[in-house]
Structure formats: structure tokens, C-alpha cells
Amino acid sequence: MVVIVNTHSSAAPVTLSQRYWGLEWSSVLPWQFDDITVESATFDEAMPFIKEHYARIFGGGAGEARFLASPMTAAKHRFCAETDIFLFRAPGRIVGLFMAHPSDWSTYYIRSVAVLPEFRERRLLTRFMEHSYAPLARAGVERVEAECSPGNTPVMRVLVGQGFFVTSTANSERWGATVRFTKFLAEEAETVFVRQFNSVTRKKKELTVTPHLERSTS
Numbered sequence: 511m512v513v514i515v516n517t518h519s520s521a522a523p524v525t526l527s528q529r530y531w532g533l534e535w536s537s538v539l540p541w542q543f544d545d546i547t548v549e550s551a552t553f554d555e556a557m558p559f560i561k562e563h564y565a566r567i568f569g570g571g572a573g574e575a576r577f578l579a580s581p582m583t584a585a586k587h588r589f590c591a592e593t594d595i596f597l598f599r600a601p602g603r604i605v606g607l608f609m610a611h612p613s614d615w616s617t618y619y620i621r622s623v624a625v626l627p628e629f630r631e632r633r634l635l636t637r638f639m640e641h642s643y644a645p646l647a648r649a650g651v652e653r654v655e656a657e658c659s660p661g662n663t664p665v666m667r668v669l670v671g672q673g674f675f676v677t678s679t680a681n682s683e684r685w686g687a688t689v690r691f692t693k694f695l696a697e698e699a700e701t702v703f704v705r706q707f708n709s710v711t712r713k714k715k716e717l718t719v720t721p722h723l724e725r726s727t728s
Contacts, residue, residue, distance in 0.1 A: 526592045526612045531649035535594055538645050543637050546605065546629075551597045553590045559597070559604045559624075567624045578683045593621060598634055605629045608638060613655065616696075618646055620656035623665070636668055643695055652696035657688040669693075675703065 527533040535550040542548075580586065590609070598606030606625035613619040625634055646654065656674070658665045666689070674691035681687050694700030 523588075523591050525594055527594050527618075527649075529592075530612045530615055531651065533645065533649040535596070535645075539596070541638070541641055543634060544632070545600060546632065546634060547599045548596055548608075548634075548638055549599065551595045553587070553593065553595055556595050556597060556604075556607050556609070559607050563626065564624060567626075577686055580684065596638065598625065598629075598638075600629070606634055608635070612651075616650065616652040618651050618654045620654065630664070635665075636671065639668075639672055643693075647695040652694065652699045654693045654695065655690060657685070657690050659685075660687060660689050666691075677703075 525535075527535065538550075540547050540549040593609050593611040596608040596610075597604050598608070606629060607622070608620070609622040610618055610620045623635060643654070654674075655677075656669060657680070658669070660666070660679075669691045672693060674693040676689055677692040678690040679688065680690065692703075694703065
């Protein structure tokens with residue numbers, strides 16, 4: 511459950527992407543996907559959507575206390591105010607939200623993604639992410655990271671389809687069990703990862719799969 515308190519000031523802070531990379535998303539957006547407009551926004555502009563829809567989208571309604579709750583404190587609001595906020599607008603309403611931020615000088619972390627159930631067949635997340643990689647790479651970002659529950663099959667399919675690698679797993683009191691995915695925007699970074707962790711697997715596949723394919727097509 512998200513608890514909203516009035517802890518913000520009227521002045522919009524500089525985002526982490528602006529401070530680290532000089533990346534102004536407002537100069538890149540809006541993007542149009544059919545009748546859905548994706549635009550850069552502030553956290554305060556996203557708060558009504560969070561307050562109205564997050565409990566339904568992510569669970570955590572009344573009586574549920576499976577993981578540690580995270581109320582909207584002043585510190586949390588200051589942190590969220592420096593993240594990149596992207597709103598998905600249909601005519602007359604907001605139907606989705608994408609939050610992300612730098613986790614260090616070369617890594618972009620997807621913090622939260624939420625799309626209303628009736629719009630999930632529109633591939634909004636996939637289309638948005640495909641557009642976002644080029645501006646990030648131009649700014650010097652080497653990788654994009656995201657985490658999700660291993661039971662969240664739709665999001666996992668999106669990430670795998672976007673070329674993300676599974677790079678770790680974690681357990682926490684806040685999110686439970688999660689799988690971390692990484693997409694490399696820098697070719698050198700991906701080459702090192704594949705060499706260190708995937709080369710043995712690929713060699714085994716070549717030895718076992720290729721002869722089978724040759725027999726099946728002869």
C-alpha cells in the first residue's frame with residue numbers, strides 16, 4: 511500500500527540523469543504509440559496514478575503484510591523526485607507509469623513499471639523500452655538493469671525479448687525473491703559478460719545441438 515503525504519516543494523529538482531549524464535528526457539519525448547502519448551513528467555504528477563492504481567496492480571491491499579511496507583516519507587519523496595518519470599497518457603487519463611534512474615555512473619535502473627490491465631496487450635512497455643536505448647547509449651550508459659519476481663511471467667518475457675540477460679537473484683524483506691536482468695548497451699560490456707559466463711554453455715550447445723540438427727535435415 512502506498513501512503514502519500516505532503517512532503518514536496520513546488521520547485522522540480524534536477525534528476526539524477528541530468529546530473530550524471532546531462533540527459534534531458536523532455537528534449538527527447540514525447541513519443542506516440544497509436545493513441546497513447548508517452549511524456550516526461552515529475553514524480554508529483556505521477557503520484558495520483560500511484561495512489562489510485564498501485565495497490566490494485568501490485569497487491570498489498572488491506573490485511574496484506576507479506577513484505578515490509580514502504581510509506582511515503584520525506585526522504586523517499588526526495589529520492590523519487592530525482593528519478594525519471596514517464597507517463598503513458600490515453601485520451602483523458604493516465605494508463606501507465608515508468609520510473610527509472612541511474613544506479614551508478616554507467617548503469618540505468620528500472621525502478622517501477624505499471625500499466626493498467628486493460629492496456630497490457632498494447633505492448634506499451636516493449637515499445638517504450640525499444641525507443642529508450644538509443645538516448646541512453648548516446649549519454650554514455652553501458653547497461654540497463656531491472657528486477658522482477660520470478661512469478662511475473664509477462665514482465666520476464668518482455669525483458670528476455672528485449673535482450674536482457676539474467677545476471678543474479680536476490681531475496682529481501684521489501685520485495686521478496688527477485689531475478690535481476692541486465693541489458694548491455696555497450697558492446698564491450700556484453701562481450702566481457704558473455705565471455706566470462708556464457709562461453710562454456712555456448713560450446714556445449716554447439717557440440718550437442720548441431721549434430722542433431724544435421725541429422726534431422728539430412
